[in-house]
Amino acid sequence: MNEYPLPTPHPASAHPARVYNVWLGGKDHYPVDQEAAELAARANPTIVPSVRANRAFLGRAVRHLAATGVRQFLDIGTGIPAAENTHEVAQRAAPDARVVYVDNDPIVLTHARALLVSGPEGQTDYVQADARDVDTILDAASRTLDLSRPVGLTLVAILQYIKDSEDPWDIARRLLDRLAPGSHLVLSHPAADVTAPEVAESMRIYNERAAAHASATPRTRKDVERFFEGLEILDPGVVTLTRWRPGPSDTPDDTLPMWCAVARKA
Ligand SMILES: C[S@@+](CC[C@H](N)C(=O)[O-])C[C@H]1O[C@@H](n2cnc3c(N)ncnc32)[C@H](O)[C@@H]1O
16 A cells, blocks of 8 residues: 555646656646756756766666566656666567566656557566555565566666655665565666756756655765665766766766666675
8 A cells, every 4th residue: 555645746836757758858748847847957958968868877777687687677766658668678688578667656657558568578567656665666566576586676866856854775775675686776866966056056946846745856976875785786886877888889978967876686
């Protein structure tokens, strides 16, 4: 059962899934989302390249895990479907991959059909739940995933919406506690210590317009490293997005203010 009430998306306040949709060039948003997205991007011009680089990081990380034998993914904070959703990337590499998507925003649920189009050998499911409802998520995910086998847990650009007082580190730890050895954590997070003044100003602009439950907190590299305590962080460690195993045609850009990493549970 959901312990945390699910938000009622309101056209008068900005919601993360819809604001992110503006930055990705989508059409599923209201004027307040567009205004928040555009003003924030004016204050921090690296936002749009960052969200693109963030999606590219998600793709590279999922491809890497699929290539190393991970066949199950739990994608929390899915967002409105965009290009290269997790199941598309995973099933291209491993057609039998299973993916469970989780988001708390009912607007994502209205688009879930696009996430439920699995290839015939694999399987996908969608769970509407809050990331803070760890047991609800894992119980629902276990209908599709075998939690006694490795899972790729993706917490990509979501934990900024969990306040320090709600202990996002404990949420990540409790999720991983119930996953099998060999599971991996794929995480990205807005940085408080890369182009700091621009990030602070863009977050202030977004938070002023955002629904109360959806304000965002950027974090330092040190705080992001804490999500990986007790795990084996894969090379190259906690880095900015374009530094995580770039392809030959990817150009590094250290001005993009997001930290990311992938780590393995021993
Ligand atoms: C910035 S988008 C990231 C989407 C996708 N992970 C990506 O990186 O492309 C964040 C998503 O997290 C969801 N979200 C925010 N807070 C959440 C919470 N407490 N529980 C579940 N989902 C949440 C939002 O609704 C939104 O869809």
